[in-house]
Amino acid sequence: AGPYLHLFQDFWCPTNSVEGVNKFQKHFDAKDNDVFVASFPKSGTTWLKALTFAIVNHQQFSSFDNHPLLSSNPHELVPFPEFMYSHDLHDQILSLSNKSEPRLLSTHLPFPSLPQSITKSNCKIIYICRNPFDTFVSVWEFFNKIKPVSSPEFIFEEAFEKYCNGIMGFGPWWSHMLGYWKESITRRNKVLFLKYEDLKEDTVFHVKRIAEFLDSPITQGGESNTVIEHIIKLCRFEKMKDLEVNKSGCILNGVEKKNFFRKGEIGDWINYFSPSMIEKLSKIIEEKLGGSGLSFKVHS
Ligand code: A3P
Secondary structure, X not given: OOOOEEEEOOEEEEHHHHHHHHHHHHHOOOOOOOEEEEEOOOOOHHHHHHHHHHHHHHHHOOOHHHOHHHOOOHHHHOOOHHHHXXXXXXHHHHHHHHOOOOOEEEEOOXXXXXXXXXHHOOOEEEEEEOOHHHHHHHHHXXXXXXXXXXXXXXXXXXXXXXXXXXXOOOOOHHHHHHXXXXXXXXXXXXXXXXXXXXXXXXXXXXXXXXXXHOOOHHHOOOOHHHHHHHHHHHOXXXXXXXXXXXXXXXXXXXXXXXXXXXXXXXXXXXXXXXXXXXXXXXXXXXXXXXXXXXXXXXXX
């Protein structure tokens, strides 16, 4: 499912982003206090952006009732430089250098393809991925929703075959995950590795982990738990999905904001997969991730 893809630097890059990725790699200048939200698409990027933005900026807002997340989509608050460069958004690229610090940015690029200034500087990366079953369903639903009405449906079985061969934007999914996974083990201060399922199951614990990783003052003081609870409430699926700002309007590439909020569940894949598909994907997961220490919860 999805746009035309181009095998580029060992990953499947959407064809219309190849030039942008090149420019991002060449021209982006990371600052030591930058914070990147990195992810494989449809793994919970929007949610992690919202949480990270709320954690980093919590002190600037007197009340959570007037927080910017209530009036802006997380993708606007935490932009993807690679898409700015892809679409030659000069003003936005220029505004990157004037963005208030710490700059919060995001990327879908695999770790080895990040601009060198990101990997070499002290900036931090929070990575999120999700079990490969739910990720696939989320991708398939997403691309069917955003395709032009006149285009044919993406056939589930065909898209699944491609996914099993690693052919999806920014894939293969296994190398994307393993790249950040290995880095999170060897450079614990650089990469924080999160899974969507863990974040859903114990949001308080993982929001504290994010805050600690970012050396946020939230983790200290008597008010700490209250602030964390507020942040979590503000970023809850139902809350974000219901915000007027996320129900209407387009973002980059003409994608409507509402399409980033579908069900937000663990295990919805069970309603889509045939027994042979379950067997096939389970085998691939074992083959690709077995022995790495990386595993996923697939049912709620
Ligand atoms: P589903 O399609 O399974 O519902 P991304 O943000 O990387 O594009 O990922 C999209 C997935 O995250 C979608 O999953 C979407 O519904 C879910 N999602 C979006 N906002 C969320 C939130 N605040 N909490 C939990 N899940 C969320």
